[in-house]
Amino acid sequence: MSETPPLLTVRDLRVSYRTRRSTVDAVRGASLTVPAGETVALVGESGSGKSTVGLAVLGLLPEGAEPVTGSIALGGRELVGLPDRELRGVRGREIGFVPQDPKASLNPVQRVGAQVAEGLRIHRLVDSRAEAARRAEELLADAGLPEPARVAQRFPHELSGGMCQRVLIAIALAGQPRLLVADEPTSALDVTVQRRILDHLAEVTRDAGTGLLLITHDLAVAAERAERIAVMSAGRVVEEGPSARVIGAPAHAYTRELVAAAPSMAAPAAPAAAVRAEGPETLLAVEDLRKVFQVRLPNGGRERVAAVDGVSFTLERGGSLGIVGESGSGKSTTAQLLLRLDRPDSGRVVLDGVDLATVRPARLRRLRRDIQPVFQDAYGSLDPTFTVEEAIAEPLAAFGVGGRAERVAELLDLVRLPSTTRGRRPTELSGGQRQRVCIARALALTPRLLVLDEPVSALDVSVQAGILALLARLREELGLSYVFISHDLAVVRQVCDRVVVMRRGKVVESGPVAEVFAEPRHPYTRELLAAIPGGLRAPAPAVTAGTANAAIPQEKRLT
Amino acid sequence: MPMTVTDTDTDTDTAGTAEATGAPQEREHAARARIGAALRGTARRPWLLLAALYLGLVLAWTVAPGVFAHQDPLLTDASRGLRPPGAEHWFGTDNLGRDLYSRVVHGTRTSLVAGLLAVALALVVGSVLGALAGYLGGWIDQVLMRVVEVLIIIPGLLLSLAVVSILGFGTTNVAIAVGIAGIPGFARVVRAEVLRIKGSAYVQAAVTSGRRTPAILLRHIVPNASPPVLVLAALDIGGAVLSIAALSFLGYGAAPPAPELGAMVSQGRDYMSTAWWLTTFPGLTIALVVLSTSRIARALERSGVSS
Numbered sequence: 001m002s003e004t005p006p007l008l009t010v011r012d013l014r015v016s017y018r019t020r021r022s023t024v025d026a027v028r029g030a031s032l033t034v035p036a037g038e039t040v041a042l043v044g045e046s047g048s049g050k051s052t053v054g055l056a057v058l059g060l061l062p063e064g065a066e067p068v069t070g071s072i073a074l075g076g077r078e079l080v081g082l083p084d085r086e087l088r089g090v091r092g093r094e095i096g097f098v099p100q101d102p103k104a105s106l107n108p109v110q111r112v113g114a115q116v117a118e119g120l121r122i123h124r125l126v127d128s129r130a131e132a133a134r135r136a137e138e139l140l141a142d143a144g145l146p147e148p149a150r151v152a153q154r155f156p157h158e159l160s161g162g163m164c165q166r167v168l169i170a171i172a173l174a175g176q177p178r179l180l181v182a183d184e185p186t187s188a189l190d191v192t193v194q195r196r197i198l199d200h201l202a203e204v205t206r207d208a209g210t211g212l213l214l215i216t217h218d219l220a221v222a223a224e225r226a227e228r229i230a231v232m233s234a235g236r237v238v239e240e241g242p243s244a245r246v247i248g249a250p251a252h253a254y255t256r257e258l259v260a261a262a263p264s265m266a267a268p269a270a271p272a273a274a275v276r277a278e279g280p281e282t283l284l285a286v287e288d289l290r291k292v293f294q295v296r297l298p299n300g301g302r303e304r305v306a307a308v309d310g311v312s313f314t315l316e317r318g319g320s321l322g323i324v325g326e327s328g329s330g331k332s333t334t335a336q337l338l339l340r341l342d343r344p345d346s347g348r349v350v351l352d353g354v355d356l357a358t359v360r361p362a363r364l365r366r367l368r369r370d371i372q373p374v375f376q377d378a379y380g381s382l383d384p385t386f387t388v389e390e391a392i393a394e395p396l397a398a399f400g401v402g403g404r405a406e407r408v409a410e411l412l413d414l415v416r417l418p419s420t421t422r423g424r425r426p427t428e429l430s431g432g433q434r435q436r437v438c439i440a441r442a443l444a445l446t447p448r449l450l451v452l453d454e455p456v457s458a459l460d461v462s463v464q465a466g467i468l469a470l471l472a473r474l475r476e477e478l479g480l481s482y483v484f485i486s487h488d489l490a491v492v493r494q495v496c497d498r499v500v501v502m503r504r505g506k507v508v509e510s511g512p513v514a515e516v517f518a519e520p521r522h523p524y525t526r527e528l529l530a531a532i533p534g535g536l537r538a539p540a541p542a543v544t545a546g547t548a549n550a551a552i553p554q555e556k557r558l559t
Numbered sequence: 560m561p562m563t564v565t566d567t568d569t570d571t572d573t574a575g576t577a578e579a580t581g582a583p584q585e586r587e588h589a590a591r592a593r594i595g596a597a598l599r600g601t602a603r604r605p606w607l608l609l610a611a612l613y614l615g616l617v618l619a620w621t622v623a624p625g626v627f628a629h630q631d632p633l634l635t636d637a638s639r640g641l642r643p644p645g646a647e648h649w650f651g652t653d654n655l656g657r658d659l660y661s662r663v664v665h666g667t668r669t670s671l672v673a674g675l676l677a678v679a680l681a682l683v684v685g686s687v688l689g690a691l692a693g694y695l696g697g698w699i700d701q702v703l704m705r706v707v708e709v710l711i712i713i714p715g716l717l718l719s720l721a722v723v724s725i726l727g728f729g730t731t732n733v734a735i736a737v738g739i740a741g742i743p744g745f746a747r748v749v750r751a752e753v754l755r756i757k758g759s760a761y762v763q764a765a766v767t768s769g770r771r772t773p774a775i776l777l778r779h780i781v782p783n784a785s786p787p788v789l790v791l792a793a794l795d796i797g798g799a800v801l802s803i804a805a806l807s808f809l810g811y812g813a814a815p816p817a818p819e820l821g822a823m824v825s826q827g828r829d830y831m832s833t834a835w836w837l838t839t840f841p842g843l844t845i846a847l848v849v850l851s852t853s854r855i856a857r858a859l860e861r862s863g864v865s866s
Contacts, residue, residue, distance in 0.1 A: 339767050368769045381760035385782045395768035441764065 005076060007211040008034040008057065008179055013070035015052050015061065023066065026052040028235040030070075034179065037209040039202070041222035041243070043258070044232035045460035046431075053232070054183045054215050058097055059087040074179060093123050096172030096210075098182040098201075102164035102189070106156040112167045113152025116140060119174040136170075143170035144200050162193035166200070173204060180205065183215045190326035191487065195531040198225055217460065219262045220533040223247045231255045261465035263490040283481050284315040284338075284449060289347035291333055307333040308344070309505035315449070315498075320475060320482040322496030322513065324489055324528070330505040331485045335453040338483060339373050340364060351449065369399065372442035376454035378434035382426040388412075388437050389422045395444045411440040415470060432463035439470065443478070453485045468494055489532055493517060501525050607858050610851035617848055621668045628661030632818045641834045651836040653826070657816075663840055666818035670807075671848070673734040674800035680738030681799075682792050685745025690784075692746065693753030694776060704750070707743040715740040719802060723811045730803075730813045737802045741795055748791050752784035790860045797852035804845045820845050 015027040027049040034040045044050040055061050056068055059079060072079040074094060079087070091097070099105040107115055116136035117126075126132040133152070140148035143166040156164055165185060172180055182201065186194035202225060205212045216222055222229050223243055230240040231254065239252040250256045291308040308330045315321045325331045336342040338349055340356050349356040351371060359367065372395075375381040382391050392411055393404045401407070412419055415436040426434055435455060442450055452471070456464040468491065474480060486492050492499055493513055500510040501522065509522040520526045620627055636656035644651040650659035692703040710718065715737075722736035756762060756779065765775050806812055807821030815822065820841040827837025 339763075341763050341766060365769050365771070368767055371767070373764060373767050375760045375764070377760055381764045383761040383765075383779050383783065386761075394765060394770065398765075398769040398771075398774070438764070441768070445769075 006033040007036040009073045011071040015068050016066040018064050030237045032230040034211040034213050036211050039212040039226045040228045041214045041226035042230050043222045048232040049235040050215050050232045051183055054181045092119050093175040094177050096177035096180045098168050098172045098185045100184040102161050116170050123175050139170040161189050179211045181213045192531040224533045261462040281317045282314050283317040285350040287312050287348040290345045292345050306505045311507050313500050318479050320496045322492035322499040323485045324492050325502035329502040331502050335451050335485050338451050369445040370447050371449045372447040374438050374442050374452045374455045378438050381438055388424050392441045415440045431459050449481045451483045610854040614851045620664045621671045624664045624668050628664040630658040630661045632662040632665040633816055644836050650840045662818040666820045669819045670800050673730050673803045676734040677738035677799040678792050678795050681741030681745050685742040686749045689746040689749025690753050693750040707746045710743040728811050733803050733806045733812045737799050756780050756783050793856035797849035801849050
């Protein structure tokens with residue numbers, strides 16, 4: 001393998017973007033190689049420049065990028081400085097691209113078959129329209145889509161996210177490229193769909209001997225799927241090597257940090273709820289909750305869909321309950337019902353003996369003190385016109401609580417934000433800081449229950465680890481209870497002591513986290529657990545030492 | 560070891576902070592740089608600059624017409640009738656010997672005040688209706704929006720004509736009529752903005768914070784909905800001035816001899832072949848007001864006047 005020249009060689013790549021006020025160096029000296037038939041993962045956090053590297057390889061840098069310096073060689077041919085006319089011949093024909101957002105990356109007014117055929121026609125790989133259509137169907141079938149002839153006639157909005165991603169893979173492979181660049185190909189997809197897409201990509205690259213540059217923020221995906229990993233930080237590739245070594249024995253401090261921060265199924269589980277002398281006491285009891293939405297069908301008809309369909313669970317004081325499920329499982333609707341932002345069609349939400357579903361509005365407003373939310377989109381949940389101080393003080397103002405300035409200072413301290421952030425607006429904060437502000441606001445009225453709807457999914461892993469540690473500490477110090485909604489089972493395992501698995505509005509399984517994750521009874525739970533990248537299924541003793549899988553627990557045990 | 564993890568995050572966050580804001584002096588410096596850049600940007604767009612200068616002049620005419628036009632716009636002097644533009648009478652004189660320049664200056668004032676009044680009326684009433692429809696939803700929304708749709712179907716000028724024939728003639732009534740025709744546009748824009756903001760997570764957070772509806776409307780929805788609405792208002796000023804001039808042209812506006820641009824164009828029509836200046840100068844003044852306001856409103860729209 002080492003004898004043959006690598007398929008793609010990137011050497012000392014530098015890319016800068018011109019902004020109105022200054023020049024930003026996005027990539028400052030990145031070097032990596034992708035051998036033919038191998039998968040190389042380019043890992044880094046947001047802003048590390050990993051996507052820019054992918055775009056530079058494709059020659060698709062946006063306007064405002066300064067000319068690239070360094071070298072990008074594909075099979076010995078230098079791509080940097082190549083005129084755009086010649087690059088057009090390379091793109092699609094020699095390098096395929098699988099973009100991140102499957103829904104946004106297809107033309108909404110064109111049938112998907114035509115979009116696959118477009119690449120074939122541009123590169124004159126087919127002679128006639130009929131042949132292009134036939135070949136497009138073959139490609140869709142190769143991409144693992146059932147009934148390719150029918151799918152080819154569909155518009156993108158008629159397909160699911162996973163199907164759209166398969167269409168994009170078909171487009172990328174239409175020209176039988178030697179190299180495939182996949183920029184976060186599965187980040188927008190559910191974990192079970194992610195697994196199938198990644199399996200498919202692995203199969204295709206193995207069969208055709210295509211090199212794959214897999215750009216991802218997810219270290220577990222990289223560890224599972226790539227032969228080699230390149231870690232990027234602040235525009236530089238800080239470490240590159242075989243996956244097992246990079247994960248198992250990271251040489252660079254930043255890589256160690258990333259590995260340590262990655263939530264894993266082997267990390268220590270959350271402590272059980274503090275058992276009180278008088279025994280567990282129920283704080284929240286949800287009984288047979290139901291919410292039905294009317295959905296308009298494409299053909300003009302209407303359909304009633306039960307988003308939440310007979311959900312019941314209880315949460316004891318000081319406990320932490322995880323709700324897991326994929327998109328469309330009804331977990332976020334459940335959160336809306338718990339917070340009474342929406343009214344359930346039937347069922348009860350009993351908080352401390354009071355049914356929130358039927359309580360009168362004035363009483364409900366007073367009860368809101370006890371149950372506070374933290375949403376996924378920290379940026380969207382802060383009013384852009386408010387300063388941090390105004391945002392945190394808002395619940396206090398709503399209930400006319402005095403001494404707000406001192407309370408805000410106290411809360412900032414509690415969530416470990418410097419007092420200098422008081423006067424800032426949300427745009428001036430980082431993602432992690434914004435989520436801390438949201439947590440401070442939720443804590444302002446000293447609630448008993450926090451409903452956290454995917455509070456860390458939008459954050460980078462190292463920031464995520466910080467927020468999770470904060471949540472764990474707050475729960476312990478303030479005796480809070482959590483309802484923690486997440487699609488990420490590893491995170492739930494870290495934070496929660498009980499878990500509810502939801503699918504299509506129904507609870508399919510529930511119980512203590514350790515039990516459910518170790519011995520899942522429902523097939524859906526098993527599928528979810530199996531789909532976790534890295535295959536870290538519970539404390540599996542079968543993991544061979546020295547592999548990437550074993551390395552994470554070793555690293556993690558230190559924490 | 561969990562401590563280590565926390566520290567890491569704090570580090571990352573503080574790094575972001577330093578980058579985001581920095582010391583107050585730096586911020587001030589940045590603000591000054593931004594103003595400088597804005598000025599340079601304006602200089603690079605001469606039409607925008609001209610539009611702003613022209614509107615500045617027109618506003619000055621409106622505030623203090625006496626400073627700009629020393630002659631009485633109503634003073635007739637039959638011996639000086641229909642003089643062409645010259646040093647003594649910049650824009651010439653009309654058939655009764657009145658100085659056209661000072662009539663244009665005073666007439667602009669009438670038209671512009673009426674236009675602002677019309678837009679203010681449309682803005683206030685339209686915003687209230689749109690906000691109510693958007694926030695409360697349900698049957699209120701249905702009823703209000705159906706009414707707005709009916710109003711939108713009727714051509715604006717026709718609607719204004721109908722209203723003014725009910726209210727009676729006069730500049731104020733014309734302004735009210737034009738304002739009423741502008742209400743549907745504002746109601747729809749405000750409703751759309753309110754719907755967008757109502758669905759946002761920060762409004763949900765405010766609800767769970769225990770905020771009452773009026774407070775949410777006042778503190779969250781109005782400030783966040785205002786930028787696009789204000790751009791629409793700026794765009795509408797030109798159109799309102801034009802509509803008012805049109806209605807005055809038709810004779811619904813200010814009663815003679817009071818100067819009003821539309822009425823002046825109408826009166827000048829009789830002398831079109833002999834005295835071109837009678838229609839040209841008032842007409843040009845209206846056209847330039849409309850063009851300038853729309854040029855400036857477009858610039859505002861593009862810069863996104865974000866809060």
